[in-house]
Amino acid sequence: MSGLQSIDVFCLVILCISVTTSAPVERIHLEKLSTIYLPHSYVDGVPQYKYNSLAATQSAYDARQHVVYVIGGSLLHAYDVGDPLNPTMILKTRLAGVELLDVEFCGDHLLVSMDNLVNKENGMVKVYRRYNTVKKSLDLVHTITVGSLPDMILPTSDCQTVVVAVEAEAYYNGTHFVDPEGAVGIIEFEPLKGAESELQYTRLDFKKFNKEWEDLVARGARFVYRNNNNSFSNDVEPEFITFSKDEQIAYVSLQENNAFAEVDIINKEILAIHPFGYKNWTNSKLDASDKDHAINIRSWPVMGMYLPDSIKAISVGDKSYLLTANEGDTKDYTNIPGSGGFNEATRASKLTIADSSDVARWADMNGFNTTLLDKDNLGRLMVSNLEGKVGDAYNALYAFGGRSMSIFDLSTFDLVYDTGSDVEELMAQQEPEMFNADGKLKNDVVSSTKDTRSDNKGPEVEGIEAAQIGSSVVIFLGIERPGLIAVYSISDDVSSLKFESLWTGITKTDDTFGNLYGQRAISGVDPEDLRYIPPQDSPNGQPLLLCTGTVSGTVSLLEVRGVNKVGIHIPDTDGHIQDTDGHIPDTDGKPVFG
Known part of the structure; x- marks a missing residue:
């Protein structure tokens, strides 16, 4: 009996040793393979590079040819990424009289939306055949007039339908102020014939909600600009699109209106507008000042308007959810003649x-009764001069953006999760020299700009992508200021949301953004567009994330590591496009890669 007991004890000791000496579980993280630096223009065929010149704003990927298409300004580039360590330019083209807004690839076709700089009401979507390796060109198939400022396009997986977010921002037409009606467009190609066929375009407006805006505002939506007899349907600005799992419903963010639209794609009807509501920062934390000379994340008597830019529908188990990147935005028409100098943002002071x-009561209870609006407390915070106003005073302060990611239940449209102050806390812990930093000016030393955006919208959580990888939903969250990607995962339900890692393409903080750009030591600044490439579509058989940095003018190929790689397909060949000599010439000089 005693011998048996001793064996039990011995086995227990071995087990303990095994547990304590086992290798730590690798977290899901990103590793950069390469970065493409995009030229903003050409002079006599020579590419011109400049930091923060909108050289790259959106990208798309053709899995069959392993080609990345990138837009920026009026330029469209294509790169062969068959060797993801050494991308090669294969196409450049300029489209006159337009600003390119979005790019998508579906089936055999490239779709590009664009702002019409000659006639703002006539924004367009152009459809091209995929890159022709013989002619080394793109062949235009369709030009579709869709409305003012088609900010985003999204095709269904069968490529038969394309949904368009017609943002319709206000502008001056040369004689008077114009705020066009926002809309959701639906492009339909003939069944089984695809994008080469005849098409039908349907434009859905928001006029029916002009009688409902008071109820929507009471529930947390916004009607911002009401001057010039502006209606709610004119104020609405559709921004970002995501689909339900069956692709019968499109969810469209109305960023400045703090809401999203539910659109029936099949029956071509806007079913409802769902307000996002507000975040109470007495129950959360934020850094509200750029003049307190420190990272100071704490509770304040402020309401946050979520105002998400990117949104993404996901499924976890048998439930559907909407992820929102709560960037924040404002309407500022001070430079548009005829607007009356409208600007909804002001300092809290x-x-x-x-x-x-409640603001005054909170200040009294927490020792801020005379100092709440000092510059090192709430005085510097940019807040709305519209919300919370009663007479000549304000009974609440409303800040722009949630500085977070939120999760909404798509069966009830209720908020079920918010990351609270996690983004700012993570930056403070892991990248303090980049905390709420401003990456826009090339002559600024990176660390000198830390905390300079705390008084505005903080980190500006802007881009979002999500994908089922192995047994988890992996979420990539783009942080605009100055340029980071937070990686999260969900295993069983949304309450299991787990932070995995934080990535940045800013390699040093003691040099200027411009110098780092010249050294090709910076990328992913303002990661507005994030695109997941699954292993079966990837040029190296590994899961990748395509990161477009709008301010850095870069596209980075990032490998997603630390995930379950069961079932990953490794292609038999490198799969990249080749001429007969196996090389793709770049007549204008090869771009620099970092």
Whole structure:
């Protein structure tokens, strides 16, 4: 009996040793393979490079040819990424009189949406055949007039239908102020014939909600610009699109209106507008000042308007959810003649707090009764001068953006999860020299800009991508200021959301953004567009993330590591496009890669 007991003890000791000496579980993280630096223009065929010149704003991927298409300004480039360590330019083209807004690839066709700079009402979507390796060109198939500022396009997986977010921002037409009606467009190609066939375009407006706006506002939506007899349907600005799992419903973010539209694609009808509501920062934390000389993340008596840019529908188990990247945005028409100089944002210190308000009560209870609106507290924070106003005072302060990712249940449209202050906390812990930094000016030293965006919208959580990888939903969250990607995963349900890692393409913080750009030591600044490439479509058989940095003018190929690689397909060949000599010439000089 005693011998048996001793064996039990011995086995227990071995087990303990095994547990304590086992290798740590590898977290899901990103490793850069290569970065493409995009030229913003050409002079006599020579590419011109400049930091923060909108050289790259969106990208798309053709899995069959392993080609990445990139737009920026009026330029469209294509790169062969068959060798993801050494991308090669294979096409450049300029489209006159337009600004390119979005690019998508589906089936055998490239779709590009564009702002019409000659006639703002006539924004377009152009459809091209995929890159022709013989002619080394793109062949135009369709030009579709869709409306003012088609900011995003999204095709269904069968490529038969394309949904268009017609943002319709306000502008001056040379004689008067114009705020066009926002709309959702639906392009339909003939069944089984695809993008080469005849098409039908249907434009869905928001006029029916002009009688419902008061109820929508009461539930947390916004009607921002009401001057010039503007209607709610004119104020609405569709921005970003995502589909339900069966692709019968499109969810379209209305960023400045703090809401999203539910669109029946099959029956071509806008079913409803769902307000996002507000975030209470007495129950969360933020850094609200750029003049307190420190990272100071704490609770404040402020409401946050979520105002998400990117949204993404996901499925976890048998439930569907909407992920939102709560960037924040404002309407500022001060430079548009005829608008009356409208600007909805102001410093909190410029407002009078109502004595009977929850803000005043919080200040009294927490020792800020005379100092709440000092510059190192809430005084510098940019807030709305519209929301919360009662007479000449304000009973609440509303800041722009949630500085977070939120998760909404698509069966009830209720908020079920918000990352709270996690983004700012993670930056403070892991990248303090980039905390709420501003990456826009090339002559700024990276670390000198830390905390300079705290008074505005903080980190500006902007881009979002999600994919089922192995047994988990992996989420990539683009942080605009100055340029990071937070990786999260969900295993069983949304309450299991787990932070995995934080990536940045800014390699040093003691040099200027411009110098780092010249050294090709910076990428992913303002990662607005994130695209997941699954292993079966990837040129190296590994899961990749395509990251377009709008400010850095870059496209980076990032490998997703630390995931379950069961079932990953390794292609038999490198799969990249070749001429007969196996090389693709770049007549204008090969771009620089970092």
